[in-house]
Amino acid sequence: MAELNLNDLHDTEFPLPEGLQGNFAITSLSKIYNWSRRNSMWPLLFGLACCAIEMIGTAASRFDFSRFGMEVMRGSPRQSDLMIVSGTVTKKMIVPIVRLYNQMPEPKYVLAMGACASGGGPFKEGYNVVSGVDKYLPVDVYIPGCPPTPQALLNGLIALQLKIDGQSLANKDDVPWYGVGPSEPTPIPILGPDIIDPRQMDLIRRQTELAAKGLPYGVRELPPFQLKRSAPKKALASATTGDTGGGGGVERDAAALEIIKRKRMEALARKKAREAVTA
Amino acid sequence: MTNEVAIEQTQNDVQTLDQAIDYLIKKYPNIVSKDTREGYGGVIVDRNHLIDVATTLRDELGYNYLSSATAVDYMGIAEPDSDMEMVYHAYRLSGGSALVFKTQAPRDNPVIPSLVSVFPATDFQEREAYDLYGIQFEGHPNLKRILLWEGFYGHPMRKDWKEAYYEEEHKPFSSRWPGGYVHRAEERNPYGKNVKYPADFDLSRLTDISEESLYAGLGLGVDVQSLGGEMRTDRLVVNMGPHHPSTHGVFRMVITLNGETIETLEPVMGYLHRNHEKIGERNTYLQNIPFTDRLDYLSSMGNNLGYVLGVEQLMALGSRYIPVPYRAEVIRVLMAELTRIVNHLWSIGFLLNDLGAFFTPMLYANNEREKILDFFEAVAGSRLMCNYMRFGGVFKDLPERIKSVANLVNDRVRDFNTMEYLTDIITERLPRFLDEYEYYLSENEIIKSRCIGVGVLPPDMAIAYGAVGPLLRGSGIPYDVRRAEPYSIYPELDFDIPTGENGDIYDRYLVRMREMRESLRILRQILPRLEATKGQEVWAGGKQGAYSPRIPVGEAYGRVENPKGELGYYIVSAGDPKGTQNPWRYHIRAPSFTNLTCLGPMSKGHKVADVVTVLGSIDIVLGETDR
Ligand code: SF4
Numbered sequence: 087m088a089e090l091n092l093n094d095l096h097d098t099e100f101p102l103p104e105g106l107q108g109n110f111a112i113t114s115l116s117k118i119y120n121w122s123r124r125n126s127m128w129p130l131l132f133g134l135a136c137c138a139i140e141m142i143g144t145a146a147s148r149f150d151f152s153r154f155g156m157e158v159m160r161g162s163p164r165q166s167d168l169m170i171v172s173g174t175v176t177k178k179m180i181v182p183i184v185r186l187y188n189q190m191p192e193p194k195y196v197l198a199m200g201a202c203a204s205g206g207g208p209f210k211e212g213y214n215v216v217s218g219v220d221k222y223l224p225v226d227v228y229i230p231g232c233p234p235t236p237q238a239l240l241n242g243l244i245a246l247q248l249k250i251d252g253q254s255l256a257n258k259d260d261v262p263w264y265g266v267g268p269s270e271p272t273p274i275p276i277l278g279p280d281i282i283d284p285r286q287m288d289l290i291r292r293q294t295e296l297a298a299k300g301l302p303y304g305v306r307e308l309p310p311f312q313l314k315r316s317a318p319k320k321a322l323a324s325a326t327t328g329d330t331g332g333g334g335g336v337e338r339d340a341a342a343l344e345i346i347k348r349k350r351m352e353a354l355a356r357k358k359a360r361e362a363v364t365a
Numbered sequence: 366m367t368n369e370v371a372i373e374q375t376q377n378d379v380q381t382l383d384q385a386i387d388y389l390i391k392k393y394p395n396i397v398s399k400d401t402r403e404g405y406g407g408v409i410v411d412r413n414h415l416i417d418v419a420t421t422l423r424d425e426l427g428y429n430y431l432s433s434a435t436a437v438d439y440m441g442i443a444e445p446d447s448d449m450e451m452v453y454h455a456y457r458l459s460g461g462s463a464l465v466f467k468t469q470a471p472r473d474n475p476v477i478p479s480l481v482s483v484f485p486a487t488d489f490q491e492r493e494a495y496d497l498y499g500i501q502f503e504g505h506p507n508l509k510r511i512l513l514w515e516g517f518y519g520h521p522m523r524k525d526w527k528e529a530y531y532e533e534e535h536k537p538f539s540s541r542w543p544g545g546y547v548h549r550a551e552e553r554n555p556y557g558k559n560v561k562y563p564a565d566f567d568l569s570r571l572t573d574i575s576e577e578s579l580y581a582g583l584g585l586g587v588d589v590q591s592l593g594g595e596m597r598t599d600r601l602v603v604n605m606g607p608h609h610p611s612t613h614g615v616f617r618m619v620i621t622l623n624g625e626t627i628e629t630l631e632p633v634m635g636y637l638h639r640n641h642e643k644i645g646e647r648n649t650y651l652q653n654i655p656f657t658d659r660l661d662y663l664s665s666m667g668n669n670l671g672y673v674l675g676v677e678q679l680m681a682l683g684s685r686y687i688p689v690p691y692r693a694e695v696i697r698v699l700m701a702e703l704t705r706i707v708n709h710l711w712s713i714g715f716l717l718n719d720l721g722a723f724f725t726p727m728l729y730a731n732n733e734r735e736k737i738l739d740f741f742e743a744v745a746g747s748r749l750m751c752n753y754m755r756f757g758g759v760f761k762d763l764p765e766r767i768k769s770v771a772n773l774v775n776d777r778v779r780d781f782n783t784m785e786y787l788t789d790i791i792t793e794r795l796p797r798f799l800d801e802y803e804y805y806l807s808e809n810e811i812i813k814s815r816c817i818g819v820g821v822l823p824p825d826m827a828i829a830y831g832a833v834g835p836l837l838r839g840s841g842i843p844y845d846v847r848r849a850e851p852y853s854i855y856p857e858l859d860f861d862i863p864t865g866e867n868g869d870i871y872d873r874y875l876v877r878m879r880e881m882r883e884s885l886r887i888l889r890q891i892l893p894r895l896e897a898t899k900g901q902e903v904w905a906g907g908k909q910g911a912y913s914p915r916i917p918v919g920e921a922y923g924r925v926e927n928p929k930g931e932l933g934y935y936i937v938s939a940g941d942p943k944g945t946q947n948p949w950r951y952h953i954r955a956p957s958f959t960n961l962t963c964l965g966p967m968s969k970g971h972k973v974a975d976v977v978t979v980l981g982s983i984d985i986v987l988g989e990t991d992r
Contacts (some may be wrong), residue, residue, distance in 0.1 A: 136662035212640030213528040279518035297564040
């Protein structure tokens with residue numbers, strides 16, 4: 087095969103030499119890269135709270151997540167690709183967590199396991215609890231549950247694999263680590279009178295200025311709820327008694343439904359039009 | 366110091382609790398007085414003489430085992446000069462109920478003498494009270510924050526301290542019930558996070574002092590010492606944790622080393638402090654049950670039991686209390702003992718992990734554990750967080766069959782008769798497994814050489830430090846709440862309390878092994894009782910009574926022998942006249958927390974690698990340590 091010109095190989099129509107047929111598969115670089123990466127996710131060996139017990143249970147003999155290429159749990163963040171935040175994140179603990187995250191080499195993923203890591207969970211109102219690790223770190227997959235069963239964790243891990251499958255080397259905006267240059271480390275929170283996120287310094291300064299001036303601070307005024315007092319039962323009652331003079335809840339609801347229906351139809355029409363253009 | 370010694374020390378004519386109280390009052394007139402508040406017991410001690418009274422208690426009356434020390438803030442209830450209270454529970458090792466003594470101080474300047482010199486067991490508990498309530502303990506050797514960080518603003522357990530997401534004093538919040546339209550807490554907060562800064566907060570002078578006090582006095586980087594003139598070693602400070610695979614969670618130790626030998630070890634905790642008690646005081650009594658699951662998350666059933674026992678004590682003060690039905694008690698003991706096995710399997714597995722048998726024994730132990738978890742799931746609906754017990758019983762009877770599509774083993778849907786399944790685990794599987802486990806491990810040479818003589822805790826020290834559970838029994842003291850102050854149906858069950866002799870890691874390991882066998886023995890006695898009571902009621906007073914219990918005014922201390930040791934709930938009911946009832950004080954005396962007091966002394970003089978095993982042999986769980 088001395089006459090084989092390597093450049094010809096770029097041509098997808100290139101006839102394969104007789105002896106090599108059946109030994110080639112054509113795929114994209116992204117795909118093969120993602121395939122090898124998603125099947126060798128090494129999680130950081132690190133448990134925070136109750137959810138960690140289920141994480142260990144998932145790693146153990148019965149559920150065994152090494153079936154997904156994750157058996158190598160590393161104690162060092164520098165050797166791991168995936169941080170499973172398994173439990174309640176407290177203010178005292180978020181400092182080391184952010185530090186650990188910064189020490190992980192890219193590409194890296196964060197998986198928030200359980201209600202606590204996703205949003206504070208049952209302990210959300212506690213004074214030392216962070217309302218979800220996503221207040222400080224980018225999270226890729228959230229797993230609901232308190233604690234999520236091992237099956238749920240496995241499902242989350244598979245979801246993460248699917249996510250990795252969809253990432254592209256060609257699209258630099260897709261994931262930061264395929265771009266140029268190192269990405270910025272996440273600023274490490276400071277333990278002051280309460281936890282301080284360095285990204286919010288300005289906001290804190292403005293609030294303290296308000297406080298110094300004696301203006302209201304520390305609360306955000308929110309619009310009151312538009313409470314729909316016309317519960318279906320009441321509406322039904324008024325309808326049956328023929329009392330239309332009251333709230334007229336039925337009509338209003340019907341009108342609202344009408345609007346929703348119309349909007350849906352419009353959206354559908356727009357979609358159809360778009361498809362027609364692309365086709 | 367065994368039982369006999371403890372009894373000998375007692376004044377001969379003072380046998381019962383009442384006699385002891387009378388003795389105290391006679392000896393200290395005007396200083397000690399009976400606590401006469403409605404529903405309360407014990408004595409109130411003038412804080413200026415607290416140390417004297419405590420010494421008398423320990424040396425003359427034999428109450429030498431102090432288990433719980435906690436603070437209560439009676440803001441708005443008690444007189445302003447006595448509205449901060451410290452409550453201590455002291456026991457005799459021969460058994461019996463607690464002598465509760467209290468001391469009071471004004472809220473705005475709470476200064477109370479420290480009892481560390483009399484009962485070293487109060488060391489961490491006083492630090493906790495300082496941290497959360499701001500009580501100054503005079504004479505405490507190391508009074509600094511323990512659960513929060515140095516520099517934190519305020520003392521959060523005080524009744525007038527409001528958290529960033531504060532909504533109302535008590536649940537159910539009016540925004541959630543009955544309307545159910547709420548803004549999420551983050552939306553109301555200008556930072557979008559669970560934070561709040563003091564009004565006079567000056568960012569420009571912000572310094573992070575949370576680590577400073579840890580290293581103060583350690584003489585960092587100063588000295589090169591000579592050892593016998595030949596070898597010169599540096600003193601080194603090593604941080605282990607909070608992220609470390611062998612600290613069993615987010616626990617941290619600051620260790621000073623001389624060469625490789627440990628000079629000092631300071632436990633640093635609070636990395637999982639999730640404000641259990643503050644939330645618990647906003648919750649209603651019933652809402653707290655699922656929270657107790659998350660204390661010692663390996664033995665949630667045991668935690669449930671302690672809490673419901675505490676609240677039932679309070680309910681029993683009222684007139685409308687209906688005792689727990691017999692079948693419910695049987696089921697409770699069944700669950701508690703299964704939990705003990707679950708926990709010990711796990712803790713022994715992890716101890717071996719720490720010894721270097723990386724995960725193999727653990728995996729075998731976990732296999733058996735899963736069998737029990739399946740049973741829990743079938744009964745309570747959840748593998749770990751069972752949320753199963755209720756005031757006056759348990760919330761559901763055992764199901765006829767264990768059937769679950771979620772539990773696929775070899776692709777076979779499980780469908781078992783519950784009693785057969787239980788009988789099989791209790792009489793066949795687990796005993797066989799324990800034999801096998803012991804055959805391979807107990808005589809293993811590596812285990813013996815790493816464990817025997819390491820981390821020794823002498824019995825007198827164990828008592829002084831208030832060690833509980835297998836740690837205490839490993840040191841040769843047969844103290845078990847199930848015997849010392851029996852609850853549920855333990856009096857009618859036949860079991861032994863295994864103890865060790867040398868108080869080292871190996872003894873603790875053996876104690877746990879034998880305790881599992883004792884648990885199996887109890888469970889074998891439970892099986893016929895389960896059969897005999899089939900179909901009987903499991904919940905006193907029907908659903909209504911248990912869902913909205915009327916809790917009379919008073920205090921209660923419910924304690925159980927949890928797998929890790931004595932778990933106590935100190936509950937104060939202020940009797941809210943409005944009807945929705947919330948505990949005024951809800952304190953958890955956690956075995957893992959107090960047992961850590963012994964960690965420093967136990968590891969002194971050993972190597973770094975041994976610390977890991979010493980910690981593993983205490984068997985801590987951080988959810989309970991930090992709460
Ligand atoms: S989500 Fe539930 S189980 Fe998980 S850490 Fe939080 S409280 Fe524990």
